[in-house]
Amino acid sequence: MRRLRRRIARTVKPIGLALLMAGPLAAQEFTGLARLDADESAVIDRRGGGVEIELALSQAVPWRVFTLDAPRRLVLDFSEVDWAGADPAALLSADNAGPVRLGQARPGWSRLVLDLAAPMSVDSAGMRVEGQGARLTVILSPVSEADFAATARAQDPAGTALPPPVAEAPGPLVVAIDAGHGGVDPGAMREGLVEAELMLRLARETADAINRTGTMRAVLTRDADAFVPLTERMTIARAAGADLLLSLHADALEEDEASGGSVYTLSAEALDRASSRMVERHQRGDLLGGVDLSRQDDRVATALMDLARLDTAPQSERLAQALVAALETAGAHLNSRPRRSAPLAVLNAADFPSVLVEVGFLSNAGDRARLTNPTSRARIVAGLVSGLSAWAAEEAARAPLRRR
Template sequence: MLLAALCWNLANASEIKQLRVETGATGTRVELQLDRPGDYKVIELRNPDRLVVDFADSRLARNLSMPAGAGAVKAVRTGQPQPGIVRVVFDLASQVKAMPPRIETTAAGPRLVLEWPGDAAVALTTPVIAAPIVAAKPDPIAEIAKASAAVETDPGKVVGKAATVSELPGTVATGVPTRVATGKPEPMPTETPAAAAPIPRPVMQAGMRPLVISIDAGHGGQDPGAIGPNGNREKNVTLAIARELARQINATPGMKAHLTRDADVFIPLNRRAVLARGAKADIFVSIHADAAENRSATGSSVYVMSTRGASSQRARWLADKENAADLIGGVKLAATGDTLKSVLLDLTQSGQMKASSDAAAHVLGSLGSVGKTRRVEHANFAVLRTSDVPAMLVETGFISNHGEEALLSSPDYQRKLATAVLAGINEYFTRQPPPGTLYAARAHALQVSQAASTGTGANSGGSP
């Protein structure tokens, strides 16, 4: 009877099928794929820094291999503290507090997700002034660890439990620790230089405003957009990507997301830009999924507004197709009159079209890390016409292609697309930070630090 009970328990134990560690623009992410729901417990340990996950009534898959460390995770190992308990230990590179764990539902079963924030997105994308540094700067990883003053030090604190009860809220912060090249020290034969002060990492403070990113999920309601060979509708794909992008943006220090639609509703094209302006958006990103009669067409592309004709026949055709959305929604199209011409002229004069092209180039470059990309193109898109901030239309892939239709419907791929778009936006605002934002404060802090290192002085009155 005891042997039969043991066999029954083993047969009904949950199995950890896959374990992945990856790092990128949103920090370090760990995924533990399970075959069925089960209880787990997450424990943070210090000296050395570790994060432990205990799974009750579980076992490891026979072919499961431990991934190499990446980002905040130095190494991964497993053990069995007592019968029926599988323990997974993540050795950490520094004292970075993990975000609240959460469960994601996938076709392969529930997935436990653990994430560690970092701050490499700024370090990776901030232009470094080419000048010799007298003394090497301290390790940025140590500086990030010092900044985590609120980290809990209780070695037995349980931060996650009962994965089967409900999905736990999850957040993502931008970046992972990295190193910045400091140049070659100058020889100092008679005097030992004092250690250079670390580059300060400003945080959101009173008086700063967040960058508002307006995300427009294309189509919606009675306008399904393009429909893939397997019946997936563009309106559903764009909403899913938009929601994931908003989630990542809201978890990024210094940014706030605005969704023009967060439900399956129809919104006229000109109304979308009005909503973005009402939210005081700093940038407008319209998410779409491309389609073509040629079912082999693949790749993502980015489009911006043009008042001087389309950059290609394909761009002109796409603009005409997207502009017809209002006809499907039953909206009467207004004739292009003096008011619109005035707005377009103002856009041209104010340089917003150039800003749109610059931002679009960064986003397209980041999308190259996900898959094939085409190029930044220009056409007269109605949804971009009245925008007075940088605006772009992102075609995330071809829903008309069997392979890309499946990818666009995958939560994993949607997350990667959102991460790439966010990385491009982050790159653009890091290089061109609006005044009064965290990005401007960071840029100014970098300028002051570099000027102090070279002894040239700095203008403390504003950002570069």
């Protein structure tokens, strides 16, 4: 969950926290070279003797900031920024600091050095993602000589063993899209329609729409009509760094009155007949492929999952609510009871926020028409994508509160 909060909390953090968060997210996630947009970057004075540094980059990169004494200067290291074409003199519009120097600290590390006219320390420093790019803001405030000496580094760490770089807001929210069933497990079948095929098409359309947002990235747990066991689906999602999982289904009931979409979260028991049927069908689906779910539920795994769920259950709940609201706004047809919960295996296996979206019932003629009609499907896709965005924004707004 720390990972999710870091990804979606695109706020400027106090520098102490930013340095503490130097974690295993190292350069391998950011192999491309970022470019500086000099027109959107500047070093300016702040009232009261401080300085503000704003740097616009073509992408987020790991970075760190520190001050050095004798002479007094601020150092920003990046892994890695292409300074080509940037004029250091043009960046500077400040009297409290300067000049700016741009260069390389050592291979793989780009460096900006700013001489300070007076003792200052870093008040705040943060990189936030903006569209495809990123913006770094560093604010310096005047301090006493003694305070400067206390916060400045004794020596330049470029000459010593470098700690892992600080990575802030490293990239888009990763959404795992799980097309239900597949291969030997076709799911529901009615009137020549097959749940597994319809869900794969819907999953691909949803993934394309997610990838077009620029703020989210989709990964499919299957991208073919093949049977993929539940454990493998989860492995695919985790390996991609999934922040959440959407499982897509369109099942069938014996009678055809039930119609419209509903969103499931995990619960210990199914409280109505449609939910019970959902559980039955989806347990059978996995047994078809030779996976006995009951054996995976050893006590250690269960205890660990319970711990993970303390964190993810409220997030999954908010995700389900955001999706229902957005599907409704987008004009997608919803069930009269669109919020449901049941002990579904796929939700039980996810250690990140997860919901199962029953986009409609193959047993209903109206839903069959809607799921095969591109315009109706586009409403579902639009609802899912805007629900995800709304949820991400809500979680980001919550993150600073949690940190206090």
